[in-house]
Amino acid sequence: MENAPIAKAEGLRERKRRETLRRIAEIGLRMFVERGYEATTLEAVAAAAGISARTFFHYFKTKDEILQFWQGGGGFLEAVRAALRRGSTRPRALRAVRDGLLEVLPRFTTENSVVADRIWYSTESLRAQKQAFFIELEQTVFAALCERWPRKDRRPGLRMTAMLAVGAFRLAIEARRHDRRTRPLTEYVRESFAVLEAQL
Amino acid sequence: MENAPIAKAEGLRERKRRETLRRIAEIGLRMFVERGYEATTLEAVAAAAGISARTFFHYFKTKDEILQFWQGGGGFLEAVRAALRRGSTRPRALRAVRDGLLEVLPRFTTENSVVADRIWYSTESLRAQKQAFFIELEQTVFAALCERWPRKDRRPGLRMTAMLAVGAFRLAIEARRHDRRTRPLTEYVRESFAVLEAQL
DNA sequence: TTGCAAATATGCAGTCGCTGCAATAATATT
DNA sequence: AATATTATTGCAGCGACTGCATATTTGCAA
Structure with a gap:
């Protein structure tokens, strides 16, 4: 969007975090569409996104936050x-x-x-x-x-x-x-x- | 399919069921007020109502149905x-x-x-x-x-x-x-x- | 009264969303 | 290179809720 006064180059950490967030959201949404929301388990989304189930909750507090993201x-x-x-x-x-x-x-x-x-x-x-x-x-x-x-x-x-x-x-x-x-x-x-x- | 549309003397079974239903609802509500909704566990409500946790779900499909009851x-x-x-x-x-x-x-x-x-x-x-x-x-x-x-x-x-x-x-x-x-x-x-x- | 079917109660094991904790690995800072 | 931050993960556990198999209770009829 807009660049802050100091266009601070985004660190590797931030970039990866943003990418992972988006990946989860995209994969999650697709799985919801394909299998249905309730039938899609959190573990499955995490696995498909290549992270552990526990880590999922570092990106989204709840399952439905995937939808809120969009x-x-x-x-x-x-x-x-x-x-x-x-x-x-x-x-x-x-x-x-x-x-x-x-x-x-x-x-x-x-x-x-x-x-x-x-x-x-x-x-x-x-x-x-x-x-x-x-x-x-x-x-x-x-x-x-x-x-x-x-x-x-x-x-x-x-x-x-x-x-x-x-x-x-x-x-x-x-x-x-x-x-x-x-x-x-x-x-x-x-x-x-x-x-x-x-x-x- | 039934015979008498009038007040068919309520059997023991129905009466007990009605009483239990109401007992759960009353005790549940009181516990929600005293300890808070989320802090009140279903097991606790069931125990206080003198039934097993499993039986609770024969009377109410979900915890919040206790509130819907009222x-x-x-x-x-x-x-x-x-x-x-x-x-x-x-x-x-x-x-x-x-x-x-x-x-x-x-x-x-x-x-x-x-x-x-x-x-x-x-x-x-x-x-x-x-x-x-x-x-x-x-x-x-x-x-x-x-x-x-x-x-x-x-x-x-x-x-x-x-x-x-x-x-x-x-x-x-x-x-x-x-x-x-x-x-x-x-x-x-x-x-x-x-x-x-x-x-x- | 007895016998049996239907309704009810219970225990148990299991799923799913979600959390706290503690250890470890990756990245940032000096 | 040493150290401070932050991310990732596994594990154990909670609470709502379900399915299943079993036992108990009640309703009804022979």
Whole structure:
């Protein structure tokens, strides 16, 4: 991405670590696709990646972190928050959220993130986590909106906006998941927000 | 396939089973409160309930089913669906949902359900499940609304209504959880919907 | 009352995700 | 080259959960 003031040459250690991390993530994801998430044992992933089972846990705290890796590894919430803080004060909060999402999304959308998304919905416990993520996103959005429109009496409205916006986002992801031919997520997001706005 | 649809005198077997089920649920909940959910081992619950660890799993498929027991054990979604189907056709869908919830809630609110609710939010994995439940509720509500207002062009609006209604419900539960002095959940629901409606 | 089938309880061994600990090997720093 | 850091690994162990085989209890009928 960007080079720090001191473009410190990456040591062998760091490089190997990064490579191993990615290797695990790639092999893991492929195995999840081929055999299913629950049927894929951690030991098997580790073995296929050429490391011991114990070492796996030095790279990922849990099995599902392999999937989180492809979803941006938790950086998404932070990115959305940042985008909302940075974005110009739009007259309508809903638009602000939409634009923030549209701005951030491309950075978190890869070939594999689409594959990973399907797996999230393949297993009950994963589904639950994913949905919990949306709630987190909602809280993040709400908090960001409150910063930008600090008048306390508008909070209930902002709360609603956050709910609606994240809801639209959820519907967009759902729509893409159900499409055979997948278009970029941003398109679904645009459509989803358009439908929502038509209702207001 | 059965003979009498009326209260067939409950056999010893059924009675004992019901008693054991409840005993496990009560002791389990109390232990969760006292020692924390994760710190409470299944073996400990089973021992305290006077059964073997293996037998526990004949009553509850998972540890968290102990908590689900106090939340109505999955019957809530069904009850809401039924209430929405039965309820008079209100002009406003949002009101219909609110009234449906208000009608059903008392049947699922007990002393222990409030306690259980606090535990749901004490642990990450439980929180995720709880939030997944709200999404399920949203889908249930949406489906029920679609039955009642079948015009296809109104669906986006109904989707929104479902989102808003469940959102208000979520906020109500949250509000109660944060209140020291707990009032009946229905009051929080009324308030929450009132705030929402004031925004529309 | 007895006999038998169905339901229930239990022990045991095992899987899987995950953790702590301690020893060892690889890399970085001086 | 010596030393400090960090990575890798094996091992032992925990806790939720399952399958299987066995014993016990209960329901029902001859």
